[in-house]
Each structure stands twice: as C-alpha cells, then as structure tokens.
Amino acid sequence: MIKIDNSYTNMQKNQYFEGTSNHEEHNSNSDYWDILLGDLKNSDEWSGKSALDFACGKGRNVINIHNLSSWEKVDGVDISQGNIDHCISEYKDYKSSWYCNNGVDLQEIPSDNYDFVMSTIALQHIPVYEIRRNILEEIYRVLKTEGLFSFQMGYGNNLNDVYGRPRSAYYDNVYSATKTNSEYDVRIQNESEVIDDLTSIGFVNISTEIRDSFSDSGHPQWIYVKCYKK
Numbered sequence: 001m002i003k004i005d006n007s008y009t010n011m012q013k014n015q016y017f018e019g020t021s022n023h024e025e026h027n028s029n030s031d032y033w034d035i036l037l038g039d040l041k042n043s044d045e046w047s048g049k050s051a052l053d054f055a056c057g058k059g060r061n062v063i064n065i066h067n068l069s070s071w072e073k074v075d076g077v078d079i080s081q082g083n084i085d086h087c088i089s090e091y092k093d094y095k096s097s098w099y100c101n102n103g104v105d106l107q108e109i110p111s112d113n114y115d116f117v118m119s120t121i122a123l124q125h126i127p128v129y130e131i132r133r134n135i136l137e138e139i140y141r142v143l144k145t146e147g148l149f150s151f152q153m154g155y156g157n158n159l160n161d162v163y164g165r166p167r168s169a170y171y172d173n174v175y176s177a178t179k180t181n182s183e184y185d186v187r188i189q190n191e192s193e194v195i196d197d198l199t200s201i202g203f204v205n206i207s208t209e210i211r212d213s214f215s216d217s218g219h220p221q222w223i224y225v226k227c228y229k230k
Helices: 007-016 024-028 030-036 060-066 081-090 129-142 191-201
Strands: 050-054 073-078 098-100 114-119 143-155 203-212 221-229
Touching: 024 030, 024 060, 030 143, 030 203, 030 221, 050 060, 050 129, 060 073, 060 114, 073 081, 081 098, 114 129, 129 143, 129 191, 191 203, 191 221
Parallel strands: 050 073, 050 114, 073 098, 114 143
Antiparallel strands: 143 221, 203 221
16 A cells, blocks of 8 residues: 655645646647547547546646536546645536545545546656556546546656656656656656556556657657556
8 A cells, every 4th residue: 555645745745735837738739639538529429428637737638628528527636735726716617526636546536437537747747656556546446347548658768858857767666756747757668568557457458659749858759548447
C-alpha cells in the first residue's frame, strides 16, 4: 500500500495547492482531438454515459468532453485544492462532480463508475513508479466493464530534455524530487513498459500511437495509449 504521507506527494500537494494554468493552448493540438478524444467523435455512442478526467486542472478537458455528447455526467479529479475550488465555482451549470484526491489513489470515487476515463499532461509529471502504478490500478477500478481509458505520457529514447535536465526512467521511484510539473518528469522509452503494466492490471485491447510532442520542451515525443477494462 502506498503511503499517503510521503515526501513526493507532500511536495506535489504544496506546489499545486493554489492551482495551475488551464492549458488552453493544448486545444490547438490536433492529436488531442483525433487520438486522445478520438473515440468520442461518435457522440450518439456516448449519450447518457459517464466520463472522468484524471488531473483535470481548471476543467478544460471536462468542458471539452461535455461538449462532445449528451453525457449523464463528466467529472474531474485533481490533486490541487485551488483547481477544484475553481471548477466548483466556475462550472455550476454542468453535470459534474469535482474531487480533490490525495495524490496516490482515487478513494473518493466509487468502483465501476465511468465509461470513459482520460488523462493528459499529468502522468508524465509523476516520477514515482509506485504511485503511478497505483493510480493506474485505481483508474481500472473506477472504470465500468468494457470502459475505455485514454491517456498521454512523454516518450523518447534518451533521458534528457532540451535543457539537459534528466528525465526519470519508467520504473524509477524519485520520492526525493523537489519540484514537479516538468522538473522531474518520467519518460517512457519503450511501449512495452506501459503495456506490460496495463496488461498485468487487467486492461485489454491496448494500443499506442507515438507523435511529436505539443508545447512540451521536456519530451521530444508523446505516446498516446488506449485500453479497455475487461
């Protein structure tokens, strides 16, 4: 079991406490719409269903998803109390619940609750494998049977960014990281790393696509991953 009171999560909670940018520039990324949210283009298929954005920030993805179909609900979860307070205040007219999680799990959210879960520009900021693996297991738990998980992470063969900052390898546990959000990112070097994890958790029909990164100097490429709960 991952300790909630650990040095990395405490640092991350403090850094994100007051909130983050809403990253509106990423709406200009065609891969965001064509790959990450590509399965939502058939809006009738998702009518009356439910979705969750892990690491929802100030709600950009939740609102984008809301606008793609007639959902029963589209919820957001984030480590930042400032982000969650913003979303609760800003989006009162949307069918959404907002959760401030503890950084290591999704204990606030019931099991078998969502047909679609997404995450972007988030998991790559967690250079602690044990925490990231636990979050993947939690996402599997909150998905309904045959539910889809679509997410993005940094990708590249070497472990340095354009500024020479080291990137963490997939299985590293950098609890000692003193900053988050690009400063101590993790980078997938081979698709098998994440595929093996997802398979052992129980996900099936796993697919990956590698593209140039978007507005991200920390990684030369991004990997988009889709998988389903068995």
